[in-house]
Amino acid sequence: MTAIGVFCGARTGNQPWLLEVARDFGARLAHRGHSLVYGGGSLGLMGALADGALAESGEVIGVIPESMVAKERAHRGATAMHVVQTMAERKQRMMQLSDAYCTLPGGVGTLDELFEVVTAVQLGFENAPIGLLNVRGYFDPLIAMLDRMLEFELVGPATRERVIVEREAEAILDRLG
Numbered sequence: 001m002t003a004i005g006v007f008c009g010a011r012t013g014n015q016p017w018l019l020e021v022a023r024d025f026g027a028r029l030a031h032r033g034h035s036l037v038y039g040g041g042s043l044g045l046m047g048a049l050a051d052g053a054l055a056e057s058g059e060v061i062g063v064i065p066e067s068m069v070a071k072e073r074a075h076r077g078a079t080a081m082h083v084v085q086t087m088a089e090r091k092q093r094m095m096q097l098s099d100a101y102c103t104l105p106g107g108v109g110t111l112d113e114l115f116e117v118v119t120a121v122q123l124g125f126e127n128a129p130i131g132l133l134n135v136r137g138y139f140d141p142l143i144a145m146l147d148r149m150l151e152f153e154l155v156g157p158a159t160r161e162r163v164i165v166e167r168e169a170e171a172i173l174d175r176l177g
Contacts, residue, residue, distance in 0.1 A: 002177050003035040003061070005098030007113040008045040009106030018045055018105055021135050023052035025104060025169045030058020032173060037097045039090065039113075040064030040082075042075040045104060050075045063093045091116045095126060100176040102131035105138045122159045131164045131172040139165070 006029070008022055022045040029036055030053040039046050040062025050060050054077050062078040065087055074081055082097075084090050091113055103114045120126035132139050143165055149155045166172040 002099045003037050003097055004029055004176060005037040005094045005101045005117075006049060006104060007101070007106060007110045008038070008049055008104035009110055010039065010041050010046050011044040011107065013045070013105070017136070019048045021133070021169075022046075022048040022104055023055075025102070025133065026050060026052025026054075026058070026060075027056045028169050028173060029053055030056035030060075034173075035059040035061060037061045037063065037094055039094075040074050040078065041068075042073045042077075045106060047075060049104070050078060054078075061097060063090050063097070065090055095120065098128065100129045100131070102133060102172055102176060103139075104133050105135065111142070118159065118163060121162050122155070129164060129176050130162055131166065131176050133169060133172050134165050134167050135169075137167075 012019060026036060026049040036053045036058060038049055041047055041064065053060050060078045062075055062081045064074050064083060066083050066085060069083060082093050084093055101117050103110060117126060117130055121130065146160055146163060150157065150160045164175050166175065
């Protein structure tokens, strides 16, 4: 069983399809026998992700800062909940618990988590696959920016190649292991 750390938004956003993407991804991940490691919330896309995994009897491991337990309403159905002190500790604990990573749509916190892992891979502190679920082209501008960094030789080809991009959940899960 692979533990997949998933980064996504704590908000719902104004696009109803985002909730379905998160719920579906959680369900597919669990159906394949993978554990979900995520930000621990019950709201927004995070909550939908966890609910999808739980609906398939999946293992759901949350990691949430103590100050956000009330704000994000830590998911009560999670198999395990790690309460940490800071966001930095959250990212570190998620990295300790995860064998692979996937990023779904989200905001700046989601990008922060993604780039923490990309940086760790680039520096050789982490060696896990990193997926980007580019559903409906959500991450097209980010992918263009990564390619621009490569063009300007501000990241190397190995770093850029480590960010696996797929538009479908099944395809990204196939590539993550």
